Amino acid sequence: MAIEKGHRFAVAFDEAFPQGLVMVGEVSPDNEFQSREDKAAGRPVRQRVDESTGKRQWKFLATDLGETRAKRASFEVTLLADVQPVPSASEVMPGMRPVELEGLTAEPKVAGQGEYKYQSYVFRATGFKAADSAAAGKSSRSGSGSSAGAADGSKAA
Incomplete structure (x- = not known):
């Protein structure tokens, strides 16, 4: 196989999310599982x-x-960073803010179960774009196209 499993493809934010992305809640640490014994x-x-x-x-x-x-x-x-990334956009509704990501990568994977499997992606980014470049990106978007997402931490195709 020419491309190894787990390969991360660099993708432009506007290609992955042509109509934009909204952050719900706050950024939190991705902690390892801790057993009851631990x-x-x-x-x-x-x-x-x-x-x-x-x-x-x-x-x-x-x-x-x-x-x-x-x-x-x-x-x-x-998000992959040494310190917690902070979005620069302000909330448009309580707990919701439009964001643009930089350093975005997509890792293909199979999601679903049984006969309901589908192609999905795990998205990783290095941080948030600054508010001024995010506003410029929104005005230049055509709003056409469609993206799909999955609730299991991935995005479907």
């Missing part, structure tokens, strides 16, 4: 580290404005 022993919670870049992982819930299927419109996006 919690009972008082072991500290550890934040995940990306194997490819060595950067700490952060996550947030996103909604793709171009997705028409409700089950696939919202998904988690992973």
Whole structure:
């Protein structure tokens, strides 16, 4: 096989999300699973580290404005950075803000189960674009096209 499993393809934000992306809630650390035994022993919670870049992982819930299927419109996006990325856009509604991502990559994967499997993507980014470039990107978008998302931290095709 020419392309290894787990390969991350660089993708332009406007290609992946032509109608934009809304962050729901806040950015939080992507922590490793902690068992009951670990919690009972008082072991500290550890934040995940990306194997490819060595950067700490952060996550947030996103909604793709171009997705028409409700089950696939919202998904988690992973941010790879040493410090917690902060979106520069202000909230348009309580807990919701439009965002643009920089350093965006897509990793193909199969989602669903049984006969209902479909192609999806895991999205990772290095951070948020500045507010002035985000506003410029929105005015230049045509608004055509469609993207699909999945609630399992991926995005369907």
